[in-house]
Amino acid sequence: MILTEAAAQEITKKIVALSKADSCTVTISGYDNRHIRYAQNMATTNGAPAGIDINVESHFGKRSGSAGGNDLSDEGLAALVAASENTAKLAPENPEFMPPLGPQKYGTCTAFAAATREASSEALAAAIAPVLKQAEEKKLQAAGFLELGTSFSSFGTSAGLFVYDQETDLLHTVSVRTPDGTGSGWAGTTLTDFGKLDAAAMGAVAIDKAIRSQKPVKLPPGKYTVILEPSAVADLVGILVGGEFDQRSADEGRNFATKKGGGSRVGETVFGKNVTIYSDPNDPLVPGSIYSTDGLPAQRTVWIEEGVLKNLQCGRFWAQKSKRQPVPSPTTLTMTGGTTSTADMIKQTKRGLLITRFWYIREVDPQTVLLTGLTRDGVFLIEHGEITKPVCNFRFNESPVAMLNKIVALGPTVRTYGEESAGLPLAVPTLLVNDFTLSSVSDSV
Amino acid sequence: MGGCACATVLPSALFLDARHAAAIEAAEQLDLNGRLHLADVAMETAKGGGASYADFRLCRYQSEYFEVKEQRLEASATGLSAGFAVRVLLDGTWGYASSPLATEEEVKRATLRAIDVARASQRLQTRKFVLEDVPVYHDRWDMPMESDPFLVPVDQKIAKLMAINDAALKAGANYATASFAFVREEKFFASSRGSRIEQTRVRVMPETEVTVVDQATGHFASRAGFAAPRGSGYDYILGYDFIGEAAKAAEQAREKLKARPVVADDYDLVLDPTHLWLPIHESVGHPTELDRALGWEANYAGTTFVTPDKLGKLKYGSPLMNIVADRSQVGGLSTVGYDDDGVRAVGSEFSIVKDGIFVNYQMAIGQAQLIGQKSSNGCAFADSWSSFPIQRMPNVSLAPNPKKCSLDDLISGVKRGIYIMGNGSWSIDQQRHNFQFGGQVYYEIRNGKLGGMLRDVAYQSSTTEFWNSMDGLGDASTYFLGGAPNCGKGQPGQSAPVSHGAVPARFRKVAVLNTGRKDLS
Numbered sequence: 001m002i003l004t005e006a007a008a009q010e011i012t013k014k015i016v017a018l019s020k021a022d023s024c025t026v027t028i029s030g031y032d033n034r035h036i037r038y039a040q041n042m043a044t045t046n047g048a049p050a051g052i053d054i055n056v057e058s059h060f061g062k063r064s065g066s067a068g069g070n071d072l073s074d075e076g077l078a079a080l081v082a083a084s085e086n087t088a089k090l091a092p093e094n095p096e097f098m099p100p101l102g103p104q105k106y107g108t109c110t111a112f113a114a115a116t117r118e119a120s121s122e123a124l125a126a127a128i129a130p131v132l133k134q135a136e137e138k139k140l141q142a143a144g145f146l147e148l149g150t151s152f153s154s155f156g157t158s159a160g161l162f163v164y165d166q167e168t169d170l171l172h173t174v175s176v177r178t179p180d181g182t183g184s185g186w187a188g189t190t191l192t193d194f195g196k197l198d199a200a201a202m203g204a205v206a207i208d209k210a211i212r213s214q215k216p217v218k219l220p221p222g223k224y225t226v227i228l229e230p231s232a233v234a235d236l237v238g239i240l241v242g243g244e245f246d247q248r249s250a251d252e253g254r255n256f257a258t259k260k261g262g263g264s265r266v267g268e269t270v271f272g273k274n275v276t277i278y279s280d281p282n283d284p285l286v287p288g289s290i291y292s293t294d295g296l297p298a299q300r301t302v303w304i305e306e307g308v309l310k311n312l313q314c315g316r317f318w319a320q321k322s323k324r325q326p327v328p329s330p331t332t333l334t335m336t337g338g339t340t341s342t343a344d345m346i347k348q349t350k351r352g353l354l355i356t357r358f359w360y361i362r363e364v365d366p367q368t369v370l371l372t373g374l375t376r377d378g379v380f381l382i383e384h385g386e387i388t389k390p391v392c393n394f395r396f397n398e399s400p401v402a403m404l405n406k407i408v409a410l411g412p413t414v415r416t417y418g419e420e421s422a423g424l425p426l427a428v429p430t431l432l433v434n435d436f437t438l439s440s441v442s443d444s445v
Numbered sequence: 446m447g448g449c450a451c452a453t454v455l456p457s458a459l460f461l462d463a464r465h466a467a468a469i470e471a472a473e474q475l476d477l478n479g480r481l482h483l484a485d486v487a488m489e490t491a492k493g494g495g496a497s498y499a500d501f502r503l504c505r506y507q508s509e510y511f512e513v514k515e516q517r518l519e520a521s522a523t524g525l526s527a528g529f530a531v532r533v534l535l536d537g538t539w540g541y542a543s544s545p546l547a548t549e550e551e552v553k554r555a556t557l558r559a560i561d562v563a564r565a566s567q568r569l570q571t572r573k574f575v576l577e578d579v580p581v582y583h584d585r586w587d588m589p590m591e592s593d594p595f596l597v598p599v600d601q602k603i604a605k606l607m608a609i610n611d612a613a614l615k616a617g618a619n620y621a622t623a624s625f626a627f628v629r630e631e632k633f634f635a636s637s638r639g640s641r642i643e644q645t646r647v648r649v650m651p652e653t654e655v656t657v658v659d660q661a662t663g664h665f666a667s668r669a670g671f672a673a674p675r676g677s678g679y680d681y682i683l684g685y686d687f688i689g690e691a692a693k694a695a696e697q698a699r700e701k702l703k704a705r706p707v708v709a710d711d712y713d714l715v716l717d718p719t720h721l722w723l724p725i726h727e728s729v730g731h732p733t734e735l736d737r738a739l740g741w742e743a744n745y746a747g748t749t750f751v752t753p754d755k756l757g758k759l760k761y762g763s764p765l766m767n768i769v770a771d772r773s774q775v776g777g778l779s780t781v782g783y784d785d786d787g788v789r790a791v792g793s794e795f796s797i798v799k800d801g802i803f804v805n806y807q808m809a810i811g812q813a814q815l816i817g818q819k820s821s822n823g824c825a826f827a828d829s830w831s832s833f834p835i836q837r838m839p840n841v842s843l844a845p846n847p848k849k850c851s852l853d854d855l856i857s858g859v860k861r862g863i864y865i866m867g868n869g870s871w872s873i874d875q876q877r878h879n880f881q882f883g884g885q886v887y888y889e890i891r892n893g894k895l896g897g898m899l900r901d902v903a904y905q906s907s908t909t910e911f912w913n914s915m916d917g918l919g920d921a922s923t924y925f926l927g928g929a930p931n932c933g934k935g936q937p938g939q940s941a942p943v944s945h946g947a948v949p950a951r952f953r954k955v956a957v958l959n960t961g962r963k964d965l966s
Contacts, residue, residue, distance in 0.1 A: 001545065036566055037936050039741040043569035046562045047541040049831040049937070051528065068508075068524040070545040083523050090599040091521045092607075121565030128569055136571075143743035145936040173936075175744040186744075252620070253658035253665055260663035359747075362870040364883060364903060367664060368965035372881050372903070374874045395872070395879055395905065397958070399965045419745075439958065440905050444750070444876035 001030045001052040002152050005164040011054070011072065012156035018081045019158060021058035021088060025100050025295075028054050029153040036124045039143035041132045048121070058084040062097035065090070096317040098294070100157035106297050109165050111287035111425075113193035116168035117150045123194070124148065127172075131203035135176055140210055142203065144174035148194055155295040163291045169425075170194055173417060175377060176206040177445070178214050183390070184445050185209025186356055186377035188231060188417040190425055192287060209356060209378040216390040218441055219381065225352030225408075226436040227345050227382070230416035233428040235358045236371070237335055238421025240400040241277055241303050244369055247314035251322060256369045256401055257312060270309040271404040274338070278302040279330035285415045286425040292328030301327060304404075330424065337429030338410030345409055345432040347385040353438075354380040354387060358396075361420040369399045373420065374442055393445070394438035408432045477633075477643070484635030486552045487531045491637065494560035496533035498576055500636040500787065503529040503547060504830035507595060507631075512624035513606040515614065520624075521603065528830040531556045535563035537573020543831035576811045577820045579788050581639040586782025586791070588646035589775075590678035594627040597679045605682065609653060612688045616695035618655035623691075625682065626650040626930070632785070640787040648778060648942055649681050650674035650930045653691060657698040666701035666900075668694040668885055671719040671867050674930040674942065675776045697886050697898070704900035706961050707887070711954045713862035714904060715855050718919070718947035720884050721843065722927025723868045725945045728908040729761070729768050730841040732877035733797050734824075735806035739815060746934045747875025750908070751803060753816045759803040762912030765950075767844035768798035770807060772823060777840035778928045778942035783823070785834035786810035790823035797841065801913075809836035828939040835935050842926075842946030846918035855917045855951045862890040863902060863957065870903070878907045883960070901961030906952075917951030924948050 003011070012026045030052035037045045057066040058081070065087025069080050124146055135142035148170050156162040173188035186209065187202040228236075250257035250264035257265045281288045281298040292298045294316055302310045311327050319326040346354065361373030372395060379391045411430035418426060484501045491499030508524035528545035529552065540563025542555040594602075606623040613621035627649055634642040653670030670690055675681050716724070736742055737749040751759060761768075772781050772790035784790050786809055795805050806816070809825035826837035856864060867885025874880070883903040889896035906914075928944035 033937070034562070035937060036569065038569060039743055040572070040739070042571040043538060043566040044741055045539050045541070045833045045835065045935075046566040047543075047833055048558050048562050049530070049541075049543040050545075051543065051831050052545055053526070055522075064518075064521065066520075066522040068522065068526070070526050070528065083525075087521050087523055087599055091518050091603065094518055096517060121562045125565045125568050132569060132571070141740060141743070143740060145744055147937060173744055177740070177743060177748075253660050253663065254620070254656055254667075258663050258665075260661075262660050359875055360872045362872045364870045364881075364960045365901075365965075366667070368962065370960055370962060370965060372870060372872045374872065374879065376875055393874065393879075395874070395881060397881075397960065397962075399962075402965050437962075440879060440881075440956075442874045442879035443907065444747075444874040444878045 001050045002032050002150055003028065003030055008154040008164055009162055011077065012154065012162060015056055015077055015081055016158045018078055019058060021060055021085055023059045023100050023158045025057045026156045029151065031149055031151040033147055033149040034119065034121060034124055035145065035147035036128055037145050038128060038132065041135050041142050054080060056080050056084040058088040059097065060088050062093040063088050063091045064094060064097060098316045100159045101161050101295050102159040103161050104295060104297050106163050106290045107282060109167060109290045110282055111167040111192050113168050113195065115193055115195040116148050116170055119148050119194045127197060127199045130200040131174055134200065134203050134207055138207060139179060140207060141177045141179065142174060144172065146172045146199065155291060157295065161295050163295055165289050165291060167289065168192055170197060171417065172197060172199055172202060174203050174206045176210040178210050182216065182445055183210045183214035184377045185213060189415060190417045213378045213390040216392045218392045221394060221438050221440050223435045223437055225349055226433050227342065227352065227354045228431045228433060229356050230414050230428050230430055231357040231418050232355050233431050234416050234418030234426040235361055235420040236400040236403055237277060237428055238333060238418050238424050238426055239361060239371065240369060241333055242330060242421060242424045245303055245312045247312035247327065248318040250312055256367065257309060264312065266309050266312060268309055269307045271304055271307045272407050273307045274407050274410060275304050275307050275404045276336040277304045278334055279332050280334060281331055283332060283334050283427065285413065285427040286332040286334060288332035288425055292331055296326060296328040298328060298331045301330065332425045335413060335428040337413035340409040340411055342411055342430050345430065346382050346387060349382045350384060352382045353391060354382060358420060364397065369401050370397060371399065372397045393442040395440045395442055396437060397439045398437045403433055403436065406434045408434055480633045481641060483547060483549065483552050484641065486549050487556050488637050490553050490556035491531065491533045494557060496535050496560060498534040498637050500532050500634065501529060502785065502827065502830060503633040505631040507629040509595065509627045510624065511602055511606055512622065513603065513610050514622050515610055515620060516607060518603060530830055531559045532833065533559045533563055534574060534576065535560060536567060537575065538563045538567045538570040539574060540566060541833050574811050575814065577814060579810065579820060582783065582787065582789060583641050584782065585643045588676060588780065590647055591680040592678040594647065594649055594679040595629060609687045609691045613655045613691035613695045616692035617657065617699050618695035619658045620656040623653045634783065634787050636787050642783050642787060644782050646676055646781060647678060648674060648930065649677050649679065651682060653687065655691065655694045655698050657702060659702055664702060666698045668698040668701065669867060670694060673927045674778060676778045676780050677776050700898050701900055704898040707899045707902045707957060707959050709957060709959045712957045713859045714952045714955050715859060715862060715864045715890065715949060716952065717864065717866040717949050718923065718925035719867050719927060720865045721947040721950055722945035723871055724882055725841060725843055725947055726929060727871060727873045728877060728880055728911065729797065730838045732908065733806050734836055735808045735812045735816065736836040738806060739812065742934065745936050750876045750878055755803055757802065757804060760801055760913065761798045761803045761909060762801045763915045764801045765846065765915055765918045766798050766801045766912055767796065768841060769844050770795050770797050770839040770841050772839045774840045774944065774946065776926050777944040778930065779838060779840045779944060784825040785827045786821060786825040788821045788823040788825065793823045795822055807836060807838060809834065812836065826941050828941055832939050835939065837934065837941040838932065838943040840944045840946065843948060845921040845924055845948045848920065850918060850920045852919060852923055852949045855919065855949055856890055856895060857893040858917060858951065859890045860892055863899060864888045864890055864895060881905045901959045902957060903960050904955045904957045906955050911952060911955065914953045914955065915950050916953055919948035919950065
């Protein structure tokens with residue numbers, strides 16, 4: 001359910017007018033989605049969910065409380081304000097309270113495409129039909145998910161800030177399996193514009209990988225040179241920068257970026273010289289929201305520049321206390337790529353593995369950001385510059401901090417989708433990485 | 446964009462201006478008659494649109510969340526979310542739509558939208574969905590509860606969290622986080638077959654964690670609490686010794702910093718139920734979901750090694766292994782009267798693994814006949830008013846040993862092993878073979894006795910190898926109900942609460958690795 005900017009602003013003004021608190025913030029968000037889910041070459045659960053949420057945070061001095069709901073009637077809004085104020089009055093003072101921001105300067109949101117907003121259910125089905133046809137023709141089993149969404153969000157404060165953002169996004173992932181159960185391939189991406197989706201081409205990639213990955217051989221676990229395709233890179237980079245880049249926990253001694261003896265490693269060369277990662281809400285590959293935490297404008301932020309740790313996310317309180325500028329959470333992530341094609345990476349690899357994507361990644365050790373997870377949907381052995389055979393899946397135990405120190409070559413940056421870093425739009429390259437730790441073999445396909 | 450006779454509801458029709466927004470009527474304002482009327486509107490509209498089956502769920506979720514960091518209130522939030530979904534089956538194709546606007550006009554519009562989605566998707570329906578008959582119910586079910594958490598004053602709940610962190614900080618923690626989340630889930634279900642069901646249940650979800658820091662070395666260690674989320678009232682919070690555990694957690698976190706690193710090798714493991722509920726969830730709960738076996742989750746959660754040809758044959762584990770599924774266990778997060786297909790769940794307990802043999806899947810409606818069975822066993826769940834019900838876990842639990850057996854008895858049978866409590870990291874592959882689990886605290890076992898604390902422990906195994914290595918099991922006196930409030934599955938992703946009962950168990954010769962890699966520090 002989408003509110004126009006004017007409607008969202010009117011509701012925000014109503015709430016601010018109803019407020020008896022010293023200050024308040026109002027967040028409104030809504031979505032209007034359509035999706036087709038398919039498996040075994042047929043549609044399974046298809047839907048058109050829509051929803052809306054309003055959240056009011058009230059402050060009395062340094063006491064805060066919030067209330068959320070989805071009743072937009074005048075009575076509903078009044079009840080929401082009262083609930084947030086009642087909660088705030090019962091709260092103890094928060095010594096870290098920061099008053100709401102006043103008006104800010106924002107850019108223009110570019111993450112919107114009318115073709116996505118206006119697509120009909122027929123258009124979704126038409127996009128998927130050739131995927132299923134290709135799979136049927138080759139006697140393979142396709143499963144996937146196509147979701148188109150329009151969403152909006154607004155953030156307003158009693159200090160006069162109001163920002164509105166409307167975006168469209170699309171997710172298509174497709175898995176293809178062979179009937180003997182020994183082969184599986186995958187392709188997936190997010191996009192802003194439905195007009196740019198070529199689902200059939202994605203289906204073809206998944207089909208090709210499914211066929212080529214049949215009857216894999218078992219290789220021993222160990223350290224391997226690997227070519228990580230973009231989805232796999234997105235997972236590792238998204239988890240590291242999206243989840244671990246936090247200034248406060250680094251300063252407090254409980255983060256990978258903590259320096260021995262106190263302080264953080266910001267400014268130090270922590271990663272390889274060929275690593276640069278940044279956020280830019282106007283990146284044409286991955287446009288994102290124009291605002292972030294507390295209504296702060298989303299701006300181009302360099303997290304890692306040529307291996308140097310440049311910035312960690314930093315909330316307003318901690319920024320004030322530590323005499324820094326706040327660094328809001330990223331709304332997108334882009335890793336600067338290189339010029340080496342995947343074919344050239346394969347050619348220059350004497351012995352290694354090509355990995356399609358990862359699955360079920362969890363943190364094992366927050367000190368080192370050691371992660372474990374598994375490969376999925378296509379692992380291939382490279383010998384003397386050529387792919388020679390499909391390989392069984394592996395469990396890995398590796399840290400993205402270490403991985404970003406072992407990059408040998410980078411491909412061009414592309415927009416992709418990482419299942420394990422879902423939520424953050426990402427554009428990353430394919431990477432050729434040395435000494436990636438694969439710790440056991442999985443029998444799963 | 447293609448055309449369709451029923452495509453009268455374009456997405457742009459849902460772009461609201463303030464005038465329309467003000468007309469939104471919350472589902473909470475409806476009495477039973479109002480709900481019944483809206484259900485009738487949905488059923489008539491669905492029938493008029495050609496649907497052979499339809500159901501209507503009108504739900505209301507009340508929530509509270511409080512989080513305290515050290516002695517600072519980080520979050521104090523209440524929530525109320527209400528809305529409905531209509532699901533239709535049109536010539537064997539599903540379509541659904543949802544909306545927070547619980548008005549007659551909107552119910553009609555959403556139902557037409559669901560029909561539009563189903564009709565458009567029919568070109569992809571190479572095999573039609575067929576639903577089995579299920580009995581019709583007119584009923585109301587309410588979770589029994591002693592103390593409603595929403596009636597407990599907010600300041601009391603915050604004070605409790607402050608006290609927990611105070612205990613941790615006094616015991617030596619540098620940082621402490623404690624939170625309570627509460628949810629009241631109210632569902633009204635109506636189906637075109639005639640069922641009309643109202644249900645209410647409550648979940649309480651406490652979480653605690655302490656961290657200690659050694660600034661000189663740059664090392665830190667955390668210890669998360671063992672309190673499980675439950676389908677209970679506030680009485681569960683009052684009855685749990687959070688203060689005692691907070692102090693113990695701080696002490697154990699300090700001990701972790703000085704603990705001896707494990708030497709990677711095969712060890713006998715004694716797994717405490719505060720840990721074992723999660724391996725049960727991942728390596729037994731998920732693999733025995735029929736939608737995974739049918740390939741319906743292939744693109745996301747995955748398939749399963751437990752294929753239908755293994756039904757009644759697969760030696761899942763040792764004869765000590767009995768896995769039972771229920772939706773009636775007191776305190777269970779999956780405990781409910783009826784599932785979200787309207788199938789009666791109370792009294793539908795069943796075995797998944799009996800004496801080590803795999804004997805049954807978890808099923809939702811429209812699945813059983815595909816493996817030659819008669820009907821669903823009541824395992825459908827939708828995590829929100831806006832979600833499509835899919836097969837989700839009931840409470841899936843490891844039955845206690847009928848013979849007397851204590852934790853000490855299990856430990857006494859180990860020459861060289863490790864005792865693991867709590868959950869650390871966890872990961873399992875997409876067919877549920879290969880897994881890796883860590884815990885919160887690890888103690889060495891030497892010659893039948895507990896020794897000092899170990900660190901950097903994780904174990905890897907594969908599902909049937911692991912469960913077949915189980916040779917010891919605690920009795921009913923050692924039973925613990927663990928669980929997760931947020932099990933993920935489905936596309937769009939859904940988050941389900943589920944409990945798992947467990948007793949301590951002993952597993953022989955499991956591969957343990959050292960996760961403290963020197964090359965990373």
